[in-house]
Amino acid sequence: MAWTLLESVCLVASELKVKKFTRLSFAELARTYGWSITYADGFADGEAYRARRQQPPAYLLWGFDEYSQGFQAGFHGHGPLPTNAEVPAAH
Numbered sequence: 001m002a003w004t005l006l007e008s009v010c011l012v013a014s015e016l017k018v019k020k021f022t023r024l025s026f027a028e029l030a031r032t033y034g035w036s037i038t039y040a041d042g043f044a045d046g047e048a049y050r051a052r053r054q055q056p057p058a059y060l061l062w063g064f065d066e067y068s069q070g071f072q073a074g075f076h077g078h079g080p081l082p083t084n085a086e087v088p089a090a091h
Contacts, residue, residue, distance in 0.1 A: 039070035046074025 029040035042060075049056045049071075060071045072078075 035070070036066055038066040042067035042070025042072075043074040044070075046071040046076075048074075050075050050077065 026037050026040040026044065029035060029043065030037050033040075035043070046056070046060075056071070056075060060068050061075070063069075063071075
């Protein structure tokens with residue numbers, strides 16, 4: 001009984017975290033961090049999967065399109081880069 005109560009509490013906590021994050025619109029995320037709407041959508045979905053501790057479909061973890069790249073960043077907890085971040089020069 002105690003274990004199911006603990007599981008319920010964890011599930012509710014993760015749902016609240018997901019709801020808090022998804023209140024931001026994809027357009028606002030995209031505008032704030034200079035992302036495309038597609039990347040922001042993937043990022044939000046990746047955060048949701050991570051918060052719920054769900055295993056995502058393999059194609060989202062290995063894909064190279066914008067949505068998959070955003071999903072991977074959100075799922076693995078790689079937050080947005082600071083707006084003043086510099087990309088290292090190629091040698």
